[in-house]
Amino acid sequence: MRRLFISTLIVFTALLQANAQLLQGKHTFSRADTLRGMLTPLRTCYDINYYHLDVKVDIDSKSVSGSNEFNFTATTDFKQLQFDLFSNLTIEKVVYKNQELPFKREFNAVFVTFPATIKKGAKDKFEVFYAGNPVIARKPPWDGGFIFSKDEAGAPWVSVACQGFGASSWWPTKEHQSDEVDSVLISISVPKDLQEVSNGRLRSIADKPDGYKQYNWFVANPINNYNITFYIGKYAHWKDLYKGEDGDLTLDFWSLKADSAKARPHWDADVKPMLKAFEHWFGPYPFYKDGYKLVQAPHLGMEHQSAVAYGNQFKMGYLGNDLSGSGWGLKFDFITVHESGHEWFGNNITSKDIADMWIHESFTNYSEALMVESIYGKKASTAYVEGIRHKIQNDIPIIGAYHVNHEGSGDMYYKGANMVHTIRQLIQNDEKFRQILRGLNKTFYHQTVTTAQIENYISKESGLKLSKIFDQYLRTIQVPTLNYHIKDGKLTYRWTNVVEGFDMPVKVSLTPGTFSFIYPTTTFKTTAIKGIDESSFKADPNFYILLMKKDK
Template sequence: MKRLFLSTIIVLSAFLHADAQLLKGKHNFSRADTLRGMLTPLRTCYDINYYHLDVKVDIDHKSVTGSNEFNFTATTDFKQLQFDLFSNLKIEKVVYKNEELPFKREFNAVFITFPSTIKKGVKDKFEVFYSGSPVIARNPPWDGGFIFSKDKSGAPWVSVACQGFGASSWWPTKDHQSDEVDSVLISISVPKDLQEVSNGRLRSVTDLPDNYKKYNWFVSNPINNYNITFYIGKYAHWTDLYKGENGDLTLDYWALKADSAVARPHWDADVKPMLKAFEHWFGPYPFYKDGYKLVQSPHLGMEHQSAVAYGNEFKMGYRGNDLSGSGWGLKFDFITVHESGHEWFGNNITSKDIADMWIHESFTNYSEALMTEYLYGKKASTEYVVGIRAKIQNDVPIIGNYNVNSEGSGDMYYKGANMLHTIRQLMQNDEKFRQLLRGLNKTFYHQTVTTAQIENYMIKESGLKLSKIFDQYLRTTKVPVLDYYIKNDQLNYRWTNVVNGFSMPVKVSLTPGNFSFIYPAEQWKTVNVKDITEGNFIADPNFYILVKKSK
């Protein structure tokens, strides 16, 4: 896609339709989508406190057997609840107080009925036993499922990625982002000649009688179920320590033995400067109790909390390419940086509904620019974030459809980052912007949130009227157009292609070589200019807008 340099004057007639409207798209959502995405009383009636996930992975047969113990607190009186498990996996039984409970299925939803009413405030538990062959991913991590691969020596290399697709594709769980489990014990049994890595800290390894070993990992912090994972293979392991804002943070690196000689210097050089930059901008790493792990995976990458998946082949950039086209994207390993940035936005702060996934991806995409700025300066950061605009599609709105497990546009990455960069310009105070980012991570520490909560916090802390800006960039596909002409040393200007009431200030050249704020609205306004013509008039490229000569 041709890059758009907003510091030049762009003729938009071939690019935009004057009557462009919000593109809702055509969706045919089903009952199954609603069961997955809707918070019904059968889901809100219980709050998950603790899981013990105990799974044996049979690599030869590409199957699993196991159980999950649900520990919960009743939020209201209830007798029936819903949990989730894909229908291709068999529920062997559901056990409650040593008795089997009746259950019924509807698509991937499972409904169990208790023998008596569970009262509000009561802590209780049940256990689900299951087996079967989980879905195998065709193009991970963009689609979900298991990955059965082999390393260079031909040894098994197995993992899973399931964001959006659903953790219930491989284990029974309450599969909704709004309810993060407070802690979890992850027990994964694998052939004894292989190693297994999961989230959190390793508590023990137990020998089993069938030439298997069980690895027991405990996660102390709240975690979303799509982040719970495993990696099985022949790994090399080494450790380090990062002295961070909250003290000593343990660093654990797991690379395939065949790649460890390349992996060690690559990761050792990248991770500590990255963590220092992110703690500067976002505040302390959110999971000191569980540590930071970087694990080589048989797919490109995923933000698995405290066990970040890495598959970028130890290259700089994104698979050796610079997504920004600026040159700065080759100064760092994209997957290490992006997936680690999610520890703050996505894992620490998690959207309640996947429709609000921009909260994860927009901030994390901007984290790449912020780290670049911390290491190489503001000019480098600006060039990076302006460069990624070439990848913006403006196909459908960034925010998806609620209550049906539906993501919005992939523009949540590049367009979302540029929205945040634009808001930063409006704040006119980089330190205040930094404190806003740190404040988000402190205020919503280990919480699930809505778009409204994030918008309201940013409006309050910035002191700016941002609601129409959020509407414009998150809820429509329209890019604001600064319509202008110059006559008799006067700049005539207005906003077009905007939501009703849009009045965002923007910096432009009122004198050569300098940018000054103007305050466009949907009606024409004027301001005097000096030595500015239609040939040298430009808008500050830090603002994600388009510019059109009107007459």
């Protein structure tokens, strides 16, 4: 079966190679894309320090109304800046020092002009008042927007998921991943017979007019705007503590009341072993100040910082399925593990540009295997990583186009995880590999980063030249192919289907029962081989490569 799969994939990959340039050239970007994705002087002129988001959610009319206060520090002298709000939402006014400011809109960008120059280093603020009907998601969380649903008893169950789609689809914000707000007060008003859960810690609940209650949640750590969220429904709530590397971590669980009987034993069994595994591999949970919450949501899941969205129906695997086909994917709840893994990669370390989303997804996808390894051992995790390869498409490069809010291929998940696993084999020291993962989370703690920063850190700390390996797996759709031939006790081999200068070492079967390193380049090399012929020759399956016999 494996040989049939590899042969088929070789043909498929060859076809993709021929069309690689065409695939990469199919995207046409607009002025709206640039306004959303580009860091222009009208965005870099100010650094966001604090938001107070104050929103009323009217479930009957599927509308929102309220305000957001922008507190910022000027990074240069300026008189005009850009913030973002979808054009289907109405801006009622922009207020600065009790004065309404003039503004103009272009697509989803809003340009505000101040009455006088704001000087570099000045700390200032303005407030935006708005209202309207936000976009309703068609297929959340993959398609962004609001979710107006109902629980089994017919009570409202409402939330939002907007990664990639944009937080500005429902509230005014500086819509760029590179600038995380340092802290935020989230005030959400909902009908008084419902509860509301957001990121961070609950500070207060206040009665409001017309039968509403306002829930005030404060996030003390930096947070990206797509992670700011709410969950509205009739919830059961219970608490616990995890004795973590940085002390007591508060755990809060919010399930629908109707599901609490099955939710509690399911989550109680999963969460603490998961946190232990992740702290071992990645370092302390990054948001002790805000705690850890798991909240049942009316969609499958999302990595909402300190308030992880859960919708996996309290099943093991992915809605009861094993994505790896190895059997190990049914040993854990995929959504709990994957979305919580993002607390380290995605929320603690965040890519500046969405084109670099592999930094979020590749490491988090690999976190699933590391959790399996921590509980069931290395053989199990290896089987899991090998198993997810069948989901790799090799359609377009993993890294997307920069400055236009464009993600790369979905291969950032499964192929990205296999790249990380392959690099682990090259490091040849699991403890060193673990310290690199922990070092990433310590070095880039609460920061936004570029691909270059991550590549350079791993290369430096591993002591390996990895630039061509990153180029190969992140920037092309080509799978490295070891072209080989065995004759008269000698193995002849070279890399094909690779970027120029690719010289990654790989382990192969030079003798029965063992794997040894060889050092291919794109030029044929020869080495002695014993007790192995072309039918029994193998590459170590821990490496994501293909094998192809050389034409005789």
